[in-house]
Amino acid sequence: xxxxxxxxxxxxxxxxxxxxxxxxxxxxxxxxxxxxxxxxxxxxxxxxxxxxxxxxxxxxxxxxxxxxxxxxxxxxxxxxx
Amino acid sequence: xxxxxxxxxxxxxxxxxxxxxxxxxxxxxxxxxxxxxxxxxxxxxxxxxxxxxxxxxxxxxxxxxxxxxxxxxxxxxxxxxxxxxxxxxxxxxxxxxxxxxxxxxxxxxxxxxxxxxxxxxxxxxxxxxxxxxxxxxxxxxxxxxxxxxxxxxxxxxxxxxxxxxxxxxxxxxxxxxxxxxxxxxxxxxxxxxxxxxxxxxxxxxxxxxxxxxxxxxxxxxxxxxxxxxxxxxxxxxxxxxxxxxxxxxxxxxxxxxxxxxxxxxxxxxxxxxxxxxxxxxxxxxxxxxxxxxxxxxxxxxxxxxxxxxxxxxxxxxxxxxxxxxxxxxxxxxxxxxxxxxxxxxxxxxxxxxxxxxxxxxxxxxxxxxxxxxxxxxxxxxxxxxxxxxxxxxxxxxxxxxxxxxxxxxxxxxxxxxxxxxxxxxxxxxxxxx
Numbered sequence: 127x128x129x130x131x132x133x134x135x136x137x138x139x140x141x142x143x144x145x146x147x148x149x150x151x152x153x154x155x156x157x158x159x160x161x162x163x164x165x166x167x168x169x170x171x172x173x174x175x176x177x178x179x180x181x182x183x184x185x186x187x188x189x190x191x192x193x194x195x196x197x198x199x200x201x202x203x204x205x206x207x
Numbered sequence: 208x209x210x211x212x213x214x215x216x217x218x219x220x221x222x223x224x225x226x227x228x229x230x231x232x233x234x235x236x237x238x239x240x241x242x243x244x245x246x247x248x249x250x251x252x253x254x255x256x257x258x259x260x261x262x263x264x265x266x267x268x269x270x271x272x273x274x275x276x277x278x279x280x281x282x283x284x285x286x287x288x289x290x291x292x293x294x295x296x297x298x299x300x301x302x303x304x305x306x307x308x309x310x311x312x313x314x315x316x317x318x319x320x321x322x323x324x325x326x327x328x329x330x331x332x333x334x335x336x337x338x339x340x341x342x343x344x345x346x347x348x349x350x351x352x353x354x355x356x357x358x359x360x361x362x363x364x365x366x367x368x369x370x371x372x373x374x375x376x377x378x379x380x381x382x383x384x385x386x387x388x389x390x391x392x393x394x395x396x397x398x399x400x401x402x403x404x405x406x407x408x409x410x411x412x413x414x415x416x417x418x419x420x421x422x423x424x425x426x427x428x429x430x431x432x433x434x435x436x437x438x439x440x441x442x443x444x445x446x447x448x449x450x451x452x453x454x455x456x457x458x459x460x461x462x463x464x465x466x467x468x469x470x471x472x473x474x475x476x477x478x479x480x481x482x483x484x485x486x487x488x489x490x491x492x493x494x495x496x497x498x499x500x501x502x503x504x505x506x507x508x509x510x511x512x513x514x515x516x517x518x519x520x521x522x523x524x525x526x527x528x529x530x531x532x533x534x535x536x537x538x539x540x541x542x543x544x545x546x547x548x549x550x551x552x553x554x555x556x557x558x559x560x561x562x563x564x565x566x567x568x569x570x571x572x573x574x575x576x577x578x579x580x581x582x583x584x585x586x587x588x589x590x591x592x593x594x595x596x597x598x599x600x601x602x603x604x605x606x607x608x609x610x611x612x613x614x615x616x617x618x619x620x621x622x623x624x625x626x627x628x629x630x631x632x633x634x635x636x637x638x639x640x
Contacts, residue, residue: 146609169553173584174623181624188583 127183129156132202139178143171156199179205209345212237212270214380224262225404227390231263239263239305240270246307248275252298254314256280256291259303262367262388266376268301272341276321278314281368282336287326290336294514295320324514325370327465328438328636336515337370337465343508344468346491348377356382356408359432362400363388364411366635370465371437375410384408394422401428410435410461412637413445417567417574418630420448421594428453435472437461439638440531440542442564443478450476466520467527468508470495478564479533479541498522501546502529532558550577552619553585562589562620569611571599576631576639580624591622594630601627 127135133156141151144166152165160172167175179201180186187193187204195201215223218233225231247255255277257268268279280291291297296314299307322341326334361379363386365372379386387404389396397419400406406428411419413436434449434456441460449458458476463469471489473480485495494505503526512519520528532543544558551557559577566575574594579587595604605625612621632640 146606146613148610148613168618169584170588170618170621170623173553173582173588176584177580177582177588177623192583 127206129199129202129206132179132183132206133198135179135182135205136175136198136201139175139182140165140167142178143167143174147171154198156197156202158198159196160198160201161196176201209381211273211377211380212240214383215266215270217383218385221385223385224266225385225387226262227388229263231266236263236266237270239267243267243301243307244271244275247271247277247299250299250307250309252277252307252309254278254280254291254295254297254320255299255301255307256282256288256297257301257368258282258284258287259301259305260367261303261305262363262376262386264301264303264305265367266380269376269380272321276341278321278324280324282324282326286334287336290515291324293516294324294336294338322511323373325368325373325465328369328634328638335465335513335517337510338512338514339370339468339510343510344373345377346468346508348374348381348469353378353382356384358382359384359408360404360406360430361386362397362404362406362409362411364392364397364409364415365438365637369636370468371410371463371636374463374469394418398422398426401431402426405430407431408433408435410437412436412438412633413441413460414439414574414631414633414639415637416449417445417594418633420452421573421597423452424597429455431456433457433459435459435461437463438636440544440560441478442560442567444564444567446476446478464529466510467504467506467529468510470504470506470508477539479536479539482535482538482540485540496526497533497540498526498528500532500534500543502531502533502540502542503527504529550579550587550589552587552589555619557589557620559589562591562616562622565612565616565620566591566593566608566622569608571596571604572608574631577622588623589620590624592626592628592631595627 137154149166158164183205185205215233215237220232222230223233297310298314299309301307323339324336361375387400389400407430431453434453459472459474461472488494496503505526509527530546532546533540534543544560548559549556562577563575566572572593573596576592578590580590582588608625634640
């Protein structure tokens with residue numbers, strides 16, 4: 127899965143999480159910071175997003191320890207091939 | 208103390224046990240017991256392991272205990288054999304075909320080493336071997352109102368070697384009742400058995416009852432007089448659904464464990480137990496208290512010890528530390544799950560039982576199982592599997608369940624993964640794994 131495909135997956139998963147919370151959909155770009163106010167999610171939602179990416183891609187980039195990430199692009203690189 | 212043998216002989220040629228298609232009378236059980244006793248005496252056996260799940264053989268062994276006290280070990284795998292041998296040694300093994308195998312390395316029982324060794328359900332790890340005296344087991348059964356149970360026809364839902372099954376078996380013998388155990392242990396076979404054999408009493412885990420309700424699909428069971436729940440905490444939704452299905456049945460949930468024995472029964476149809484039961488004698492010298500959020504019990508019916516060598520969960524002043532988390536909610540003490548099953552979400556503790564109870568309150572959810580999901584960000588997240596009402600549309604209901612959780616649970620308790628499954632896997636003891 128390419129980095130841009132993972133960004134699309136991030137956007138779809140984020141909107142499902144927001145829908146469950148009763149919030150409206152968002153549009154993200156690669157440079158969108160995932161936490162910090164640009165989009166209305168908290169750290170638990172972000173953890174759920176990572177879980178969704180692990181399930182969808184079958185990859186676990188954190189298997190050997192936590193890797194820091196801030197933007198959608200950072201996260202997509204971790205899950206892309 | 209009442210006599211097991213006399214109770215069985217009093218049944219004469221009446222059918223006492225129906226296991227699948229095979230029926231056995233009280234007299235046949237005593238005769239089988241006498242035959243086993245003659246062999247055991249001749250070979251000087253004191254410690255006998257029964258690896259037969261056959262109820263007839265188990266009843267025969269129970270019938271000889273008051274004639275010649277033995278230490279019965281109930282277990283059927285190599286772990287049972289190894290743990291029992293390490294504890295006291297073994298003299299004989301009773302196999303499923305009814306034959307006795309005598310061991311070369313004999314037991315070295317100390318004075319008072321009689322009673323029963325049985326395994327805990329092992330839901331939260333390796334099953335532990337628990338040593339009970341016969342007196343404590345008999346008292347647990349005898350404390351029930353045997354007059355109320357007279358002539359009852361019991362459905363046996365527990366696996367025969369469990370503490371819960373022994374309580375049902377002893378209650379049935381002592382009250383002149385009879386036992387029915389379906390050949391298969393699936394929900395449909397149990398529903399069919401209740402309807403076909405006019406079952407009057409049935410005791411099972413809440414998990415069993417939820418699967419029973421699904422399989423029953425709206426059938427009514429006019430013969431049922433008493434429904435008992437034990438082995439797991441029960442939620443209010445399950446109690447309410449059972450009340451609707453068995454309107455004529457007395458509903459009781461029993462607090463008991465392999466370690467504590469039978470502690471109390473609640474009959475008012477409400478989850479948890481009355482606050483006023485704390486810090487005073489309930490009955491038979493039994494007292495309850497809460498320490499660090501965990502229920503502790505003072506009881507003479509508790510096990511003697513773990514035969515498998517684990518440290519005894521008993522405080523310095525003799526109270527059994529149950530491991531069950533409880534909290535006060537109004538005039539009630541509610542069960543909040545096991546201390547060793549807590550999910551840690553970013554440092555916040557979540558009880559799976561609490562979330563399961565909440566999920567069951569959704570109108571389309573019939574069963575729920577909550578479990579921890581490893582998370583690189585939070586340590587753990589809450590995950591859930593749900594069984595839906597057969598008429599529900601999974602895709603729309605799952606989204607609705609998510610919204611229901613988001614609207615009513617704090618964020619750390621919300622399941623972050625919810626999947627629909629056809630059924631929940633349960634252990635041999637009828638509890639959710």
